[in-house]
Amino acid sequence: MKILIINASVRNERSYSRKLTRLFVENWKTKYPQDTFTWREAGIDIIPNIDEFWIAGAFKKPADKTEENQKPLQLSDELVKELKEHDIYVIGTPMYNWSIPSGLKAYIDQVMRINETWKFRSGVPDGDYVGLLENKKLFILSTRGDTGYGENEKNGHINFQTTYLKHIFGIMGVNDVTIHSLDNEEFGGEVFENSKNKIFETIHSIQ
Helix, strand or coil: CEEEEEECCCCCCCCHHHHHHHHHHHHHHHHCCCCEEEEEECCCCCCCCCCHHHHHHHCCCHHHCCHHHHHHHHHHHHHHHHHHHCCEEEEEEECECCECCHHHHHHHHHHCCECCCEEECCCCCCCCEEECCCCCEEEEEEECCCCCCCCCCCCHHHCCCHHHHHHHHHHCCCCEEEEEEECCCCCCHHHHHHHHHHHHHHHHCCC
16 A cells, blocks of 8 residues: 655644654554555645646646646646555644644645546536545544534534545545544643543554
């Protein structure tokens, strides 16, 4: 298996989402030492936002594509190729303002490519999306200051982090999604220690 690790935190050593992805890798290596890992940075390194030229190039019909109008898509092409070549994705992300970091959103905009990672079933805009990333699995390792962000829980209605990621990757065809969240970071103390111990045990048990 080829595993792609995507880190989204703007923090480095103080980032708990990075601790989770490192722990995931350490655990996975002990069980599947033959598997390989690729690291993609979407937090500390800048992934540029898409712009007018990117959009124009991405929506060109195959017959109208030229070397010039495809230049703005060079990074996007690299990121899409990376997704296609890997079997498992692991996203480590904090919750910023009830959503995802801007760098991760920029990454998603770069890989959300019509006729590359998704298409319209009929070939024309009809709202019926078909994902083109087949036989992939996604682990979302999230961190959040508060708790209760699950469905029908007290903060579920303002969870635009894991719900968004699950939805957007589902459109691209990734429907095998596992979510593990480290909550209560803003509370600290025993409450947070208990949350850390619980998710560390959970990640160690991943098969």
